Amino acid sequence: MRDVRRANRASLLTDLFHGGRQSRQQLGDTTALSQASVSNLIGEMIEEGLVEEAGLVGSDGGRPRALLRVAPGYGYVVGADLGETRVAVELYDLAMSRLGSAVYPLSDPGDHQQAAALLIKGLTDTTAQAGVDPGELIGFGIGVIGVVDRAGLVHSQTTGWDAVPLGDLIGAATGLPVFVENGSKTVGQAEMWFGAGRGARHAVIVMIGRGVGAAVVRDGRGGHGPDSVAGEWGHTTLVYNGQPCRCGARGCLEAYIGSDAVGARLAEALDVEFDPRLLARTLVGEMPAAAAGIVAETVGFLGAGVANLVNLFSPERIVLGGPIGAALGERFLPEIRAAAAEHALRYPYSTTRIDVCQLGPDAVAMGAATLPVARLLADGGMAVTDSHTVVSRAAHRRQISRVRS
Numbered sequence: 001m002r003d004v005r006r007a008n009r010a011s012l013l014t015d016l017f018h019g020g021r022q023s024r025q026q027l028g029d030t031t032a033l034s035q036a037s038v039s040n041l042i043g044e045m046i047e048e049g050l051v052e053e054a055g056l057v058g059s060d061g062g063r064p065r066a067l068l069r070v071a072p073g074y075g076y077v078v079g080a081d082l083g084e085t086r087v088a089v090e091l092y093d094l095a096m097s098r099l100g101s102a103v104y105p106l107s108d109p110g111d112h113q114q115a116a117a118l119l120i121k122g123l124t125d126t127t128a129q130a131g132v133d134p135g136e137l138i139g140f141g142i143g144v145i146g147v148v149d150r151a152g153l154v155h156s157q158t159t160g161w162d163a164v165p166l167g168d169l170i171g172a173a174t175g176l177p178v179f180v181e182n183g184s185k186t187v188g189q190a191e192m193w194f195g196a197g198r199g200a201r202h203a204v205i206v207m208i209g210r211g212v213g214a215a216v217v218r219d220g221r222g223g224h225g226p227d228s229v230a231g232e233w234g235h236t237t238l239v240y241n242g243q244p245c246r247c248g249a250r251g252c253l254e255a256y257i258g259s260d261a262v263g264a265r266l267a268e269a270l271d272v273e274f275d276p277r278l279l280a281r282t283l284v285g286e287m288p289a290a291a292a293g294i295v296a297e298t299v300g301f302l303g304a305g306v307a308n309l310v311n312l313f314s315p316e317r318i319v320l321g322g323p324i325g326a327a328l329g330e331r332f333l334p335e336i337r338a339a340a341a342e343h344a345l346r347y348p349y350s351t352t353r354i355d356v357c358q359l360g361p362d363a364v365a366m367g368a369a370t371l372p373v374a375r376l377l378a379d380g381g382m383a384v385t386d387s388h389t390v391v392s393r394a395a396h397r398r399q400i401s402r403v404r405s
Helices: 002-019 024-031 035-048 112-130 166-174 183-194 259-270 278-282 289-313 322-343 346-350 364-378 393-404
Strands: 051-057 065-070 076-082 086-093 098-105 137-144 154-156 161-164 178-182 203-208 212-218 317-321 353-356 382-384 390-392
Touching (some): 002 024, 002 035, 002 065, 002 364, 024 065, 035 051, 076 112, 076 364, 098 112, 112 137, 112 166, 137 183, 137 364, 166 178, 183 203, 183 364, 203 289, 203 322, 212 289, 259 278, 259 289, 289 317, 289 322, 289 346, 317 322
Parallel strands (some): 203 317, 317 353
Antiparallel strands (some): 076 086, 203 212, 382 390
């Protein structure tokens, strides 16, 4: 009975979060729960502070019905983007309104202790910035470079991380539930929930910057291999024995469309010193002829890589994200589509739409913040205590607060 109750709460809570304000009657229609069950469960969640009334809607001849929503101030979530040169941390309420943010330079991407310290500092700084009690935090999501295995260990060849227990390190220091995932997948979840992927069941969200990755979504769920490695699109082979890649292999897609790789070719062609921002700057304004040729070649490589995604997954939608993916998409979307059409099978390409991300070029932190929200929704706002008793998260937080005091 506890499992049924939790599942029914999860259904109602998820529908409210993604569907916006609704009446009890509407929730009964969309979740197929009886009106009695809806009333009882919604009553519980209102009492806990998880759901609140937010306006009225007219009815046919009767009293106006109360509209309901997930209470934004019930709790708060923190999301972080752990990159190669910086750590960005953001604080959100349950309406996904950003309340605080902090960015710190990362001097050594291979030093996981430095990264962990900056993540903890970011949590402290953003909660103080927003005036939020850390006891009201629901969880901490972190988007990282590389592969996250089933045990939560981070493996990143490009930064030298080998089975780093990042989640355990942050969890031990903060006492929070910590969720660690590949950064491309966190962007993918954000775009599926709030951006260009919204409404699609099958999609691929790609992220192109210094690194190249993808989030594969099937039936509304992110794809994972046996060790959560699905999505390392940048390290699929585009050219056999081709250009060397940072991962140590040759011919990877990242070696042809990653910002450092393309920037190096631009620097040589333009006879200028290499700058990590060279490609981004080149994509703005007028291009010299030598640069235009390299960018056109990059667009072709990107189109070929997108065609591989079309042939492998037949998605409804492919979304171009990340700082370089968004910039290329905004300026060269027709050319990218044409190159993809040239290399993809005709039928799966005809059922796929290629779009540009809507949440900005870097939504890793926002996507990471959705990880603890997804757990809250899936649990129906309930938690399992150390005694394995299922209680509301509000009651669980009160228990923790009493222990701390």
